Amino acid sequence: MAEQNTTGNPEQGAHGGAQGAGPGYDPQKIEAKWQKRWADARVFESEVDPSKPKYYVLEMLPYPSGTLHMGHMRNYTIGDVVARVKRMRGFNVLHPMGWDAFGLPAENAAIQNNTHPRTWTNKNIAEFQRVLRRFGFSYDWRREISTCEPEYYRWNQWFFLCMLERGLAYRKKSRVNWCPKCCTVLANEQVINGGYCWRHEDTLVESREIEQWFLKTTAYADQLLDDLKQLEGGWPERVILMQRNWIGKSQGARVKFAVADVAGAEPIEVFTTRIDTIYGATAVILAPAHPLVSKLLDGSPVRGEAEPKLAKMGQASVKTEDLATMEKEGFFTGRYAVNPFSGGKIPIWVGNFVLMEYGTGAIMAVPAHDERDLEFCRKYGLPVRVVVEPKEVESSKSKVKGEKKVAGAARSGQEVADEAFTDYGISVNSGPYSGMESETAIAKMTAFAEQKGFGRAETIFRLKDWGISRQRYWGTPIPVVYCAKDGIVAVPDSDLPVILPNDVKLTGEGGSPLAATPEFVNTTCPKCGGPARRETDTMDTFVDSSWYFYRYCDPHNDKAPYDSAKAAYWFPIDQYIGGITHAILHLLYSRFWCKVMRDLGLITHNEPAARLFTQGMVQKGGVAMSKSRGNVVGAEEMAQKYGADTGRLYTLFAAPPEKDLEWSEESIEGSWRFLNRVYRLVDRHSAALRGVKAGVGKIEAPPSKTEGGAPGAAKERTLLRKTHQILRRVTQDFETRWHFNSAIALIMELTNEIYGQEPLEEGVRPEIRKEVLELLTLMLAPMTPHLAEELWEMLGHKEGQWTVAWPSFSEELARDDEVEVVVQISGRVRGKLKVPAGTGEEEIVKRAQAEPGIEHHLSGKRIVKRIFVPDKLVNLVVA
Secondary structure: OOOOOOOOOHHHHHOOOOOOOOOOOOHHHHHHHHHHHHHHHOOOOOOOOOOOOEEEEEEOOOOOOOOOEHHHHHHHHHHHHHHHHHHHOOOEEEOOOEEOOOOHHHHHHHHHHOOOHHHHHHHHHHHHHHHHHHOOOOOOHHHOEEOOOHHHHHHHHHHHHHHHHOOOEEEEEEEEEEEOOOOEEEOHHHEEOOOEEOOOOOOEOEEEEEEEEEEOHHHHHHHHHHOHHHHEOOEOHHHHHHHHHHHOEEEEEEEEEEEEOOOOOOOEEEEEOOHHHHHHOOEEEEOOOOOHHHHHHOOOOOHHHHHHHHHHHHHOOOOHHHOOOOOOOEEEEEEEEEOOOOOOEEEEEEEOOOOOOOOOOEEEEOHHHOHHHHHHHHHHOOOOOOOEEOOOHHHHHOOOOOOOOEOOOOOOOOOOOOEOOOOOOEEOOOHHHOOOEHHHHHHHHHHHHHHHOOEEEEEEEOOOOEEOEEOOOOOOEOOEEEEOOOEEEEOOHHHOOOOOOOOOOOOOOOOOHHHHOHHHHEEEOOOOOOEEEEOOOEEOOOOHHHOHHHHOOOOOOOOOOOOHHHHHHHOOEOEEEEOHHHOOHHHHHHHHHHHHHHHOOOOOOOOOEOOEEEOOOEEEOOEEOOHHHOOOOEHHHHHHHHOHHHHHHHHHHOOOOOOOEEOOHHHHHHHHHHHHHHHHHHHHHHHHHOOOOOOOOOOOOOOOHHHOOOOOHHHHHHHHHHHHHHHHHHHHHHHHHOOHHHHHHHHHHHHHHHHHOOOOOOOOOHHHHHHHHHHHHHHHOOOOHHHHHHHHHHOOOOOOHHHOOOOOOOHHHHOOOEEEEEEEEOOEEEEEEEEEOOOOHHHHHHHHHHOHHHHHHHOOOOEEEEEEEOOOEEEEEEO
C-alpha cells in the first residue's frame, strides 16, 4: 500500500520521532554529522585553477547586528543552491562570507550596553557565523573578512591616499543634515518625521555647512552611465533604470541673468534643459544657501522681513525625494534680474525647493511649462506666460468646455493654465523664435547665447560627489593630518594603518569621540616633523563595502589589497545576490570603486558583477521581517524545531526567489512532512540496495510487454520515464530560470509517483530502484544537502555526495510511450491524436485524414503544405 502524505508532530520528528522504518529522520543529528564531514574534508575550499571554469557566487555581506532571521536565510539559501549546483556541474566555485562590521548601530549599542563597539560587533559575528554554519551554507570560511579589522581597513586608507594623490579625494565645505545633539552628519534616510533625528526624535535636524571629505564620483559619471549597457541582460532592468536616473545626465544650456540696479552684482547662472521656454520665465528663484542671497538682501527694502525667513529655511533639512510633494515656500528679495533674451526685468525670489547641490542653485521659473514652478507662482501670484503650445493646437482647443486648460492650448500670453504643458511643441510669444518647433528653437537659442557670451551648451549630472566624512568613532580613520606649516598632509603608506584607539569615551553626543581623544589627535607632521593634528572624521561605511569582494580573492595579503592575478581569475563576479534596497548607493559606489581600481592598474575589467539577482523579502503579517517590527522568525529557532534543511526547503518552495514570501507556520510544517516522507522512502529500501552495483546513469530502458518484456517492465518504464522527465525539468529550473519552487514541486511529484508504485520489490529490479532513489537524492542535494548526503550514504555510497557530478537525464528514458499530437487544418485546431511516441509524419497524416472529426475539414480540398513537429503537432495547409 502506498504511504499517505502525512507525518506526525514536527517537534517529535526533530528529536527522532518520525514515523516509518528505522530510527526516523533526526535532522539535528544528521546535520551536525555532515557539517563536520564537510569541514574535515575541506569540501568548500577553492583556489585559482586555470584548468577548470570558475564561478564566483556571492551574497551581499551582512551587517552583524541583532540575530539572523529567516529573511536573511532566504538570501543565503538562494546563493548556496547556486554554488552547490555549479560545483556539481564541474565549476571551480568561490563562495565566501564576511562582515560589514563598522557603523553607527554598533556605536549606539556600545553606548546602551556600556561595552566597546568591537566587543559588541565580534560577539555578533561569532553568533552569525555559528548560525550560518548551522544551516550548512557552503562558504570557504578561510576567506572570511571583517571590515572593522586593521588588516582590512588599512586598504581603505591606502585607496583613499591613491585617490587623494590623483585629485579624486578632496575637502570642501558642504551643506549637510546636522543633528545638534549627536553633533554628526546624518544621511537623508536618517532624517525622519518631517525633519527630526532618527535617534533623537525630539531634536530638529539643521542644515549646516561644514568641511567634509569627498570622493569625486562625478569624474566617472559618463562611464558609470555608459557602462550600464554592459550590464543589460545580467542585471534587473529596474536596477539599471534606478542607476540611470540617479546619475541623471541632462543636456541643456547654462544661461546668465544679469542683476538689475545692484552695482557690482555677479550675474545669476541657471541651468535649463528647455532654453526654448526662457521667454516664459516670470521669476528667478535661488536656493536659500546660494552665495548671492546675502548680497542681494544687503540694502534691499525687504531685508528686515526676508532675513528671518531665510534663517528658517537655512535650518530646514530638505530631502531630494520630497521636492515634488513638499509645501513650497519662498520670499521676494526686492531685486530683479534681466532676461537676456527679452530684456525684461523679472523678480528674484528665494525658494525652499531649490537646492544648492543641484544644477547651479538657481532656476528660472517658467510656470506655464513646469508643474513645480506653476505651483510656486500660483501661490505667490506671479504671472504665468505661455510660450510653447502643442503642435496639434486645434485638437487641444476642441476639448470639452469645463475641462482643465492646458498651458499652451491658446496663443494668448495672458491665459491662466490649470496645469503646465511640459512637452515639446511650437514656440509662441518668443520673439524671433516664435513658430519654431521646440527642438529647433533650443538649438538656435543656445547658439545665440554662446554668440552673445551670456550662455553655453552644457551637460550636467544629477550624480554628486560622494561625501565620506562621518563624525563618529566606529569607522575607518581618514589618513591625513593637519599641520600649521604644511597644511593637509597625507599619512605615508609605511605608517598605515592609522588605527582606531581602543580607549575612547562614547556618549552619542558632543561630536566625534576621536576629537576628544588627545592621544589620537596629537601627532607629528610626516613632512616637517612639527606638531600636527589628525583628522578625526571617519569614513562612510559604504567605503568598506565598495570593494570587499576583491579582498575575498586574497584575504590575508599584507602587501596589497589583493593579488591582481587572483582577481583576474575570479572576476567579474558571476552572480551577485542581494536586496533591491541596495540598487543605488552600494551598487553604484562599488561600480565607481571598480573603475578607480582599473585606472590604478589593479584590474582590467570595467564592472565588478556580471549578473545581479535581487531576491524578494520574507514577510510576516504583510510586512518585511524586522526586529524593530517584532515580527521576525529566528533562524536558530527554526533549525532547532524543524532542522536547517526544512528551513532551507521552505524558503525556496514558498515563492519564486524574486517574489516576496509571506511566512506560514503551516507551510513550513508541510516542508517538514515532505522531508520525512523522502527519508522513510529511502530508509525502507536502503538495506536491500546497499550492495547493488548499478547506479546513476547506468540503466537502459526495459523492453515493453509487446517487445517481450517481463511482467514488471511496464512498472519499471513508468518509474524511469517519470524520473528522467523530472530530472530534465529540474535541470532546466536550476540552470536557466532559477525556478527553485517549481523544481521542488516536481521532486514532490516524483516522490508521490514512487510511493504510488509501491511495493517496489514487486516487479522492479534492484538496480532500477537504486537508479530512481539515487536521482531523487541528487536532485535534492543543492537544496537539502544534509539529508541528501545521509540518503546517499544509506544507499551504500562510501564517498560523500559532494564528489558526484550533477546527473544527466536520458532523452530515451524520458520519452513517453504514447503522445498526443495536435492536428491543425490551415492553422486552426481540428483534433488531437493519441499515437506511439516517435510516430512518423506519413503515419500521422494518414491517421488524421481518416479521423472522423477531421476528415470533413479536408473534404474537397487539396493539401498544399504540411508542417510537422515530431510528437507535438501536424498542420495541414489546404486550398
